[in-house]
Amino acid sequence: MEPKYLLIATTNQGKFKEIFEVLGALDVSNGGNFRVISLLDLRDNAEAFGVIDFDGLIEDGETFSENAVKKAKFYHEKTGLLTVAEDSGILVSALTGELGVKTRRWGKGENASDEEWIEFFMERMLPEKNRNAKFVCSACVCEGDVCEIFEGETFGQITEKLEAPILGGLPLSSCFLPEGFDKVYAALSPNEKNAISHRGKAMGKVLGHLTKR
Numbered sequence: 001m002e003p004k005y006l007l008i009a010t011t012n013q014g015k016f017k018e019i020f021e022v023l024g025a026l027d028v029s030n031g032g033n034f035r036v037i038s039l040l041d042l043r044d045n046a047e048a049f050g051v052i053d054f055d056g057l058i059e060d061g062e063t064f065s066e067n068a069v070k071k072a073k074f075y076h077e078k079t080g081l082l083t084v085a086e087d088s089g090i091l092v093s094a095l096t097g098e099l100g101v102k103t104r105r106w107g108k109g110e111n112a113s114d115e116e117w118i119e120f121f122m123e124r125m126l127p128e129k130n131r132n133a134k135f136v137c138s139a140c141v142c143e144g145d146v147c148e149i150f151e152g153e154t155f156g157q158i159t160e161k162l163e164a165p166i167l168g169g170l171p172l173s174s175c176f177l178p179e180g181f182d183k184v185y186a187a188l189s190p191n192e193k194n195a196i197s198h199r200g201k202a203m204g205k206v207l208g209h210l211t212k213r
Helices: 015-024 041-044 065-078 101-107 114-123 190-196 198-211
Strands: 004-007 032-039 082-092 132-143 146-158 174-176
Touching: 004 015, 004 198, 015 032, 015 082, 015 101, 015 198, 032 041, 041 065, 065 082, 065 132, 065 146, 082 101, 082 198, 101 132, 132 198, 146 198, 190 198
Parallel strands: 004 032, 004 082
Antiparallel strands: 082 132, 132 146, 146 174
C-alpha cells in the first residue's frame, strides 16, 4: 500500500529539521508508514502536487494553540494532506507582553536576518536582571474535520551573551539556557535537545498520537 503523506506545515528549515528529528521516525525511510514532507517540498515539486496557492493565511490568534490550529487547518484544506503545524515562541519575564505569539515578528521583525533579530534582542536584554524565560510550543494535527492539540514548554534563562553559533531559523537557541542544564539549546545534541525542548516535547506527543494510527 502506498504510504500517506504527512505534511509538516513550515517553510522554516530550522524548525523542519527539529521536527523531523522526532517525526522522522514515521517516515518510510525509517520504516514508518508516511512520507514526511515540508511546504518547501510541495512548492519544489509542482509536477507531483500541482501548483498550490498558499496566500491568505493570517496568524492573528491570541494564543499559540489558536495559531497552530489556524495553520494546520489552512494547509490541510489547501492540500488535503494529513497536516502537522506548530506555533511557538518565548515568554520573557522582563519583557511581559512583548514576545509570545509575536516572537519572530517582534523587534527587528520577521524579515530581519537571524543575526539582526538576535542582536536587537540581546541589546534589549542588557539592562535586565531578571532573565527568566519560558519557551512554549503548541502543535496541531489536522485531518478532515478533526484537529488535535499537543503542548510542550521548557523553563530556563536568557544568557548574557550568545553561547553557541546561531542555528538557521532558531536564533534564540543560542542564548536560551534550559533549567537544569549548563549548555544552551544550540549547544545540545539533537537527542538531548529533543528530550527537553518545548518543540521536542510537543512533537513527542504528536509522534505517540500518530504511531497509534
